[in-house]
Amino acid sequence: MPASRSYDPHPSYQPVGGEVMVGWPALAADLPLGPLVLAVDGPAALDWAALADGLAGAVRSAGRDVDLLDVRDHYAAAGERIAAQPVPAGDPFFTPLSQAQVADLFDSVPRPERPVQDGVVVVYGPGASLCGPDVLWYADLPKRYAEAAVSKGELPVGVNLGRPAEPGELVRLFYTDWPVLDRHRDAIAGRVDRWIDVQDTARPAALDGAALRSTLAYLARGPVRTRPYFNSTPWGGQWAASELGFTPQAGNTALGYELIAPEAGILVGDKGGAQVEVPFQLLCVEHPEDMLGEDVHRRFGTSFPIRFDYLDTMGGGNLSLHLHPRERYMREVFGWPYTQHETYYVTAGEDGAQVLLGLTEDADLDTMRRQVEDAIDNGNPMPVEDHVQSHPATVGQLFMIPAGTPHASGAGNLVLEVSATPYLYSLRFYDWLRKDAAGASRPMPYEHGFANLDTARRGEDVTKDLIQRPRTLREGPGWREEVIGALPEMFYAVHRLVVAQGADILDDTAGRFHILNVAAGEGALVETHDGRTHTLAFAETITIPASVGPYRVRALGGDEVKIVKALVVEP
DSSP states (O other): OOOOOOOOSSOEEOOSSSOOEESHHHHHHTSOSSSEEEEEEOOTTSOHHHHHHHHHHHHHHTTOOEEEEEGGGGBOSOGGGGSOOOSSTTOSSOOOOOOOOGGGGBSSOOOOOOOSTTOEEEEESTTGGGGOOSEEEEEEOOTHHHHHHHHTTOOOTTOSTTOTTSOOOHHHIIIIIHHHHHHHHHHHGGGOSEEEEOSSTTSOEEEEHHHHHHHHHHHTTSOBOOOOEEEOOTTOOSHHHHHSOOOOSSSOOOEEEEEOTTTOEEEEEOTTSOEEEEETHHHHHHSHHHHTOHHHHHHHTTOOOEEEEEEEOTTSOOOOEEEOOOHHHIIIIIOOSSOOOEEEEEEEEOTTOEEEEEEOTTOOHHHHHHHHHHHHHHOOOOOGGGTEEEEEOOTTOEEEEOTTOOEEEOTTEEEEEEEESOOSOOEEEEOTTOOOTTSOOOOOOHHHHHHHOOOSSBTHHHHHHHSOOOEEEEEETTEEEEEEEOOTTOSEEEEEEEEOTTOEEEEEOTTSOEEEEEEESSEEEEEETTSOEEEEETTOEEEEOGGGOEEEEEEESSSOEEEEEEEEOOO
């Protein structure tokens, strides 16, 4: 039996049917002979000038003439045509998700002529694939680079799509650029000739298109982990730095991205060697029924609908008091087809830690609104517990947080969020009068918050409905499966596998993906019916695609293992 191991921040998988190439000279040498138009498409946020210089220099060094065409120079002047208009008009916090296409940036897409003899025309920038190239490459930079810039308040010039010479804007990035660029990437992924990871623009790593698609097909049929990372926020703690070895970007490890599909990546290549990072979302685009299952795919399209992330306030502060949009509001105002239900599973905690959840029985909303506005306008503290209940953050307890429920994780917690995938809609009421490094307060979109506040569930109903006791679903020698959270209004349920030392439990995806996280104990071994195995250490998260079917989970180490499991349930 494999030994248990420590948390791996860089899980990786071997490519299928190819090898990772490194450096512009190797990529240039692999281009087809003869005159050709090469398109290099990709997101707005990467350093396109450095990419063009590196690639052109390598092509010239290979003895070929090269001409460069930056498609951004051909965007229509009215770049705002791709942005959705906020609802209500003038809202500074949010816009609906843009439904535009990258093609909408152009009045006319450039169509370069094929060069003479052995020359190469390199067309580059977001939308380059539209020019009708002979060869198509996609250059990618993970979204966490823009996220890191956001946390530092340093969104660079050119990070926004259609604005190559303007300073970055956060609302534009989240609600226009990312959805438009993601749709474009997904649409062309099936015909990309080479996938290029440009985290190091001077030394890119790449996988040819056929190997990319073979690798995706393989990964979509077995257990797979995404590359985790942690962001810093004003309330962040230190648990992931001290326990998992992450280096804080800005002083803390507040938000741990275990599996947030729109931003998650999978490392492909040699462990400790050359690797490319491939978006997890491509698994759902290229193999939706294998990954999601037929029923889930029918319901959610190619959107992977559940996320796992950590909220680390160990040695930090309280999260803001906030809630998330209710279903109809999410569709009509923000443009998501499903909403941001959440749950908090307490993985670790300090003595006396609390979770704020649900209205008190006698909460007065008019008073609450006045106090929210007084805190924003005059800097007066808000008596939060006059309006919202405080509950002990007992390790192993799950707190259900349906959309519209006011909540916050208190200081001293490590919370595993098991939630619906939408994650950019925190409708804040109060942030404890905190300031950021520049002395500014965080945005408080409290009008959206009050428009979504569920006033029906309060008092004892909060405890009864949202702080549920485990219910044994099935059990056997040395194991049991518990339901620790399920509500009629939420499309997913949270279970817990409890496996004794040396014991194992059989499970089956039954046509719907599972997500597992080792919440207590040293680790587990996941074994599929076709012989694939994957070790999972404490705090790690793994996806079991719907296509896996029957699988076994075996406890590793000398202690009982507790595994949090999430799955989509019947509508």
